[in-house]
Amino acid sequence: MFGHLAHDPTAQIPSIKVPRAVPRPAPSDAIERGLQKATTRRDVLMILLGNYGGLRCHEIAALHSNDFHDGVLWITGKGGHRRIVPAHRLLVELLDLFPAGYYFPSELNPTGHYRPASISRRIRTLMPDGWSAHTLRHRFATEFFSRTPDLMALKDLLGHASVATTQIYTATSPSRLQAGVLSMPDLDAARSAAQKLRAIE
Template identity: 45%
Template sequence: MVNTCNDWDTAIASWLGWLAAGGRPKTTLTLRGYHLRRVARNVGGDPWSVTVDMLTDFLGEPGWSPEYRRSIRSSLVSFYTWAHASGRCRANPAALLPTVPVPAGVPRPAPEAALRHALERADARTLLMVSLAAYGGLRRAEIAVVHSRDVVKSLDGWVLRVHGKGGKTRMLPLVDEVARRLRALPEGYAFPGRIDGHLSPAHVGKLISRVLPDPWTAHTLRHRFATAAYRADRDLIAVQQLLGHSSVATTQRYTALPDDALRRAVMGAVA
């Protein structure tokens, strides 16, 4: 029997419970829940009477980046595929949503002057956030959940267990100063907060952006790390592992080629 309950909250909670049963990490559940609650606020009505035209109008919101638009579309497809398969709605209105192409990105590393500007302006807490992004390549969400138990000693020095996207973890060697700052903190989350015990990724990004000059962000510090790490050894596979990417092609979009490599290529073409 088709459920005609006019209750987005109940529907979203049931869907998130289904995702959790499949082992989706908390970060994914938080993001997907945020997407569907945004749909509920903007589309309204009964979640089971939503049409493809209503969802298409919603996805056509001007000003969204292709990445954000594609991410929300993915949540809608997952939600309504589950709802249709479980008998909650007679048809799947997300089945005909247009795909969202995302242009290939180009490396955009924050320049050293921007990093110095941030390090000079930041308080101790934000300084550590900036350092984790610039010298470790951590994402905002990874910085938010750094915990004292994840700082461990290896044969080669201190490393950080990074909790990445999709529930994946990786071991990141720490520069001495960052290791010292982390080890000096009390036990628990490095950046405590009222929600889940730590700051949100959005708040981490906001704090980092406040000390960086425009237009640089936490993500461009991650690009900066990728570029600097590649220049150290010219080992793209090592950079891929450090960033936690599943594909080298993704890592290439983060890594700016050194100017001297481009110049040597040009000079090599001269007869």
């Protein structure tokens, strides 16, 4: 009843190539518009935690005042793993304004704090169309790496288990690529050849 084929029926199925992931950092004007649209201190905090801390929505939602001391955020990431994220000076100023307890408290949830989906939805509401909490995380990663090209440090900051995941965030921006190419010196011979070709055409 259960026969076996002598050949592999999947051998002729073409493989599907997974597109190479590229970072999509939120631009500064989108963040400015999001902050301008903010109506509460918590709105501002959730955007800054993404932009200056690279935090995921579930990490923002569960952040507690006990997780912040001596200028450092202690983040509980995926799998319950703890990591440290030094707090940017603007975050320090803002966090000091909040009372003890969850930074995003909620009496509606048994956890006592916002659900990650609520953080995600609120940031999407504040930011212009197409930009989200995850694009804030992308911005943090690309900005950090452009200033401190230390892949292992970025891996630790983002809470990745594998450095391969971190590499997705480190692709060089088109503007930096352009700046690098345009900074290459002109060769006199190349300039002369270009002028000759222009004259011929």
